[in-house]
Amino acid sequence: MPTYKAPLDDIRFLLTELLDVEQLSKLPGYEEATPDVLLAVLEEGAKLCEDVLAPINQSGDAEGCRYENGVVTTPKGFKEAYAEFVKGGWPAMTAPAEFGGQGLPHLTRFVLNEMMCAANLSFAMYPELGHGVAMTLEKWGNEELKHRFMPKIVDGTWTGTMCLTEPHAGTDLGIIRTKAVPAGDGVHELTGTKIFISAGDHDLAENVVHLVLAKLPDAPAGTKGISMFIVPKFLPTEEGGVGTANGVTCGSIEHKMGIKGNATCVINFDGAKGWLVGDEHKGMRAMFTMMNGARLGVGLQGLGLAEVAYQNALAYTKDRVQGRALTGKKAPEQEADPIIVHPDVRKMLLTQKAYVEGERALAYWVGQLIDVEEKHPDAEKRQEASDLVALMTPIIKGFLTDTGFESANLALQCLGGHGYVREYGLEQFVRDARIAQIYEGTNGVQALDLIGRKVPEGNGRLLRRFLTLVQADVKEAQGDPRVAEHAAQLADAVRKTQESIMTVMQKAMQNPDEAGAASTDFLRMMGLVATGWMWLKMARLAHDRLAAGGDARFYDAKVKTARFYFAKLLPQVDALAVTMKSGAAPLMELEAAAF
Amino acid sequence: MKIAVCIKRVPVMEVKFAIAKDGASVDETGLKYDVNDFDLWAVEAALQLNEKNAPGEVTVISLGPDAASEQIRKALSMGADKGVLLKADKVPGDAFAVAEALAAELKAGAYDVILFGKKSIDFDNSATGAMVGELLGLPVVTGVSKLEIAGGKGTAHRAVEGGVEVLEFPLPAIVTVDEGLNKERLPSLKGIMAAKKKPLETKPAQLGGAGVTVSKMELPPERAAGRIVGEGAAAVPELVRLLQSEAKVL
Numbered sequence: 001m002p003t004y005k006a007p008l009d010d011i012r013f014l015l016t017e018l019l020d021v022e023q024l025s026k027l028p029g030y031e032e033a034t035p036d037v038l039l040a041v042l043e044e045g046a047k048l049c050e051d052v053l054a055p056i057n058q059s060g061d062a063e064g065c066r067y068e069n070g071v072v073t074t075p076k077g078f079k080e081a082y083a084e085f086v087k088g089g090w091p092a093m094t095a096p097a098e099f100g101g102q103g104l105p106h107l108t109r110f111v112l113n114e115m116m117c118a119a120n121l122s123f124a125m126y127p128e129l130g131h132g133v134a135m136t137l138e139k140w141g142n143e144e145l146k147h148r149f150m151p152k153i154v155d156g157t158w159t160g161t162m163c164l165t166e167p168h169a170g171t172d173l174g175i176i177r178t179k180a181v182p183a184g185d186g187v188h189e190l191t192g193t194k195i196f197i198s199a200g201d202h203d204l205a206e207n208v209v210h211l212v213l214a215k216l217p218d219a220p221a222g223t224k225g226i227s228m229f230i231v232p233k234f235l236p237t238e239e240g241g242v243g244t245a246n247g248v249t250c251g252s253i254e255h256k257m258g259i260k261g262n263a264t265c266v267i268n269f270d271g272a273k274g275w276l277v278g279d280e281h282k283g284m285r286a287m288f289t290m291m292n293g294a295r296l297g298v299g300l301q302g303l304g305l306a307e308v309a310y311q312n313a314l315a316y317t318k319d320r321v322q323g324r325a326l327t328g329k330k331a332p333e334q335e336a337d338p339i340i341v342h343p344d345v346r347k348m349l350l351t352q353k354a355y356v357e358g359e360r361a362l363a364y365w366v367g368q369l370i371d372v373e374e375k376h377p378d379a380e381k382r383q384e385a386s387d388l389v390a391l392m393t394p395i396i397k398g399f400l401t402d403t404g405f406e407s408a409n410l411a412l413q414c415l416g417g418h419g420y421v422r423e424y425g426l427e428q429f430v431r432d433a434r435i436a437q438i439y440e441g442t443n444g445v446q447a448l449d450l451i452g453r454k455v456p457e458g459n460g461r462l463l464r465r466f467l468t469l470v471q472a473d474v475k476e477a478q479g480d481p482r483v484a485e486h487a488a489q490l491a492d493a494v495r496k497t498q499e500s501i502m503t504v505m506q507k508a509m510q511n512p513d514e515a516g517a518a519s520t521d522f523l524r525m526m527g528l529v530a531t532g533w534m535w536l537k538m539a540r541l542a543h544d545r546l547a548a549g550g551d552a553r554f555y556d557a558k559v560k561t562a563r564f565y566f567a568k569l570l571p572q573v574d575a576l577a578v579t580m581k582s583g584a585a586p587l588m589e590l591e592a593a594a595f
Numbered sequence: 596m597k598i599a600v601c602i603k604r605v606p607v608m609e610v611k612f613a614i615a616k617d618g619a620s621v622d623e624t625g626l627k628y629d630v631n632d633f634d635l636w637a638v639e640a641a642l643q644l645n646e647k648n649a650p651g652e653v654t655v656i657s658l659g660p661d662a663a664s665e666q667i668r669k670a671l672s673m674g675a676d677k678g679v680l681l682k683a684d685k686v687p688g689d690a691f692a693v694a695e696a697l698a699a700e701l702k703a704g705a706y707d708v709i710l711f712g713k714k715s716i717d718f719d720n721s722a723t724g725a726m727v728g729e730l731l732g733l734p735v736v737t738g739v740s741k742l743e744i745a746g747g748k749g750t751a752h753r754a755v756e757g758g759v760e761v762l763e764f765p766l767p768a769i770v771t772v773d774e775g776l777n778k779e780r781l782p783s784l785k786g787i788m789a790a791k792k793k794p795l796e797t798k799p800a801q802l803g804g805a806g807v808t809v810s811k812m813e814l815p816p817e818r819a820a821g822r823i824v825g826e827g828a829a830a831v832p833e834l835v836r837l838l839q840s841e842a843k844v845l
Contacts, residue, residue: 034791
């Protein structure tokens with residue numbers, strides 16, 4: 001059975017050294033969130049992930065969810081684990097105190113979320129969606145709705161979902177058919193069918209609260225005519241308990257490639273009572289609060305799965321003996337050398353390690369920015385953070401899940417045939433990682449969001465802000481002989497990125513297909529550059545710590561993994577620059593009929 | 596009811612240990628620390644007793660370096676009320692030296708029950724709790740797997756060879772906890788946040804003189820690779836012969 005140990009050393013390094021989270025405790029409202037508190041919280045959260053969630057991951061996959069007579073049952077052990085999670089107060093981590101939360105920084109939840117996804121992605125999604133509903137309601141709901149629903153979601157008694165997709169409408173939500181009809185007293189009656197609803201129905205909590213996109217009778221066509229409603233499975237009573245069934249039923253659950261322990265439901269609304277959240281016809285804007293949070297969360301899923309897959313691949317390559325090192329025996333006392341001696345095995349391991357650690361730094365940086373965006377007293381700082389989070393959201397979602405899947409797949413390869421059989425658990429990580437590239441907007445959609453919305457916004461303001469930060473660090477590092485070579489490599493990658501995007505944007509003015517054709521290449525390029533930026537920062541810091549007598553093994557590994565990243569992974573930017581330059585014609589000239 | 600629990604900071608056992616340059620101690624580089632398992636069960640026992648016999652107070656005491664405050668905080672986050680760190684940069688290997696310091700602290704506390712883990716998983720002496728009992732002149736029950744306290748007296752079960760012994764004792768008393776008494780609770784998020792605000796007093800440990808010192812440490816010899824003597828029932832005679840003549844275990 002695979003095992004999981006939360007990467008607490010790396011987490012500690014990132015929080016206290018790279019990101020200097022002490023700064024967070026200086027923001028108003030975060031006074032209690034000192035580094036020692038955050039680390040104590042995360043260490044205990046890690047134990048919950050390791051001891052409670054990870055042990056039911058493989059069995060949950062084998063058993064899956066069941067659907068019988070309209071009732072969804074989660075795999076054995078999920079109910080008890082959820083009860084433990086709720087008893088520990090974990091759903092309340094970042095929610096405001098007014099609704100029973102602990103008010104900790106969003107960054108804390110990023111870290112816990114990574115650990116939970118690594119330990120048991122299927123499980124992690126149940127509370128995570130509830131958290132998303134609570135955050136969205138906090139921002140867009142009126143006081144009455146907030147007080148009726150938030151405390152129950154915050155304490156984990158109820159969970160939540162986001163209901164967007166319909167059988168005929170996924171990426172294009174403008175054509176949804178679910179109707180909401182006013183029924184007086186501010187109540188609407190919703191009728192329609194939603195599909196692919198993660199955690200849509202289950203036996204973990206007493207109620208499921210859906211945020212549903214639907215159209216009012218007088219709605220304009222397209223996405224400008226969509227409204228958002230909160231629709232519980234059971235109507236809440238005055239006392240805050242659960243009352244009568246609300247015409248929300250699960251029609252079936254999907255049989256999927258992975259995340260089998262999470263119920264993916266068809267949800268039918270038959271005149272179900274719902275309440276408008278936010279303004280009429282402005283539902284997309286409100287739902288984007290949940291979607292953006294979820295996109296970042298899905299990025300963390302890719303990261304978490306890459307981490308756990310790497311840990312298990314690493315253990316195997318140190319243990320498994322096959323063949324001899326090309327340069328002669330490394331373990332003469334054994335009948336063969338452990339396979340970690342072989343260059344290609346090392347390449348696979350280092351690829352995983354370099355992506356995971358670099359991307360973890362990047363993801364946590366974004367997590368910290370969300371706190372700055374929400375809490376910083378200086379409006380300009382808030383705007384800067386907001387711009388960076390907006391720019392990074394499709395990159396975190398797309399790049400971390402693409403490389404997360406690649407990493408999990410490499411981890412499987414490290415085990416050879418044993419990776420392909422169920423016992424070792426690697427194939428589950430690969431299957432589970434695959435969905436992250438698809439849901440919450442496919443990675444193709446993320447790439448379009450990046451190139452079509454985020455880059456043009458404010459005449460390139462978001463991208464400029466980001467590249468200014470990178471270039472400032474590059475400039476500083478160029479004067480530091482320990483990392484000057486990496487700084488030059490990153491400077492070159494930044495230059496190619498700028499040139500590529502400028503060329504594409506100019507061509508796209510004549511032919512919009514040019515932007516579409518370059519989009520996924522550009523997203524990967526940005527991911528590589530952003531991760532490279534983190535490796536440059538980490539390499540410098542590690543050199544400083546080594547010089548000061550810090551833990552030689554830990555910091556030396558950072559220095560050498562950075563070297564691997566700049567030598568073997570960042571150069572993908574060169575190839576991407578070439579493919580971007582080749583433009584849209586090679587994709588578009590073949591007639592559809594001739595495929 | 597006033598309850599004290601003595602806990603020890605010990606290395607997490609999942610690592611490969613190395614011996615330090617002095618040849619008589621463990622190389623601490625890269626080690627991670629946690630509360631001794633048996634002491635966690637003692638903390639859990641204290642919290643459960645406290646819940647049943649409210650109002651009361653649970654005090655957690657640890658002897659160790661400054662960093663041992665992390666372990667005390669953990670017990671506080673599980674629900675203990677206050678902590679005392681008896682500061683000693685190096686914890687002596689001699690349990691009696693430690694017992695004297697703990698006894699000096701516990702003497703003034705007027706505790707009804709003082710709980711220890713049965714043993715620490717690092718040095719494995721199973722001595723400190725009993726020694727403190729001797730120094731304080733209190734009844735001592737060791738290796739307890741079931742515990743009830745009511746009406747000023749205690750009843751405890753302890754495993755003995757082939758059976759269970761049921762003991763009764765007056766309070767105050769010292770009880771050392773065995774595996775199986777309970778499973779420790781995980782600290783809740785609220786508990787962790789609250790722990791930071793709970794009182795934790797640090798004072799120098801009044802260590803007794805060490806009668807015993809560690810002169811040398813050795814790692815166990817590397818085990819030789821296994822040998823396959825045959826397959827199935829046909830291999831049994833050869834296996835038995837080797838177990839008798841070579842391994843000398845039969």
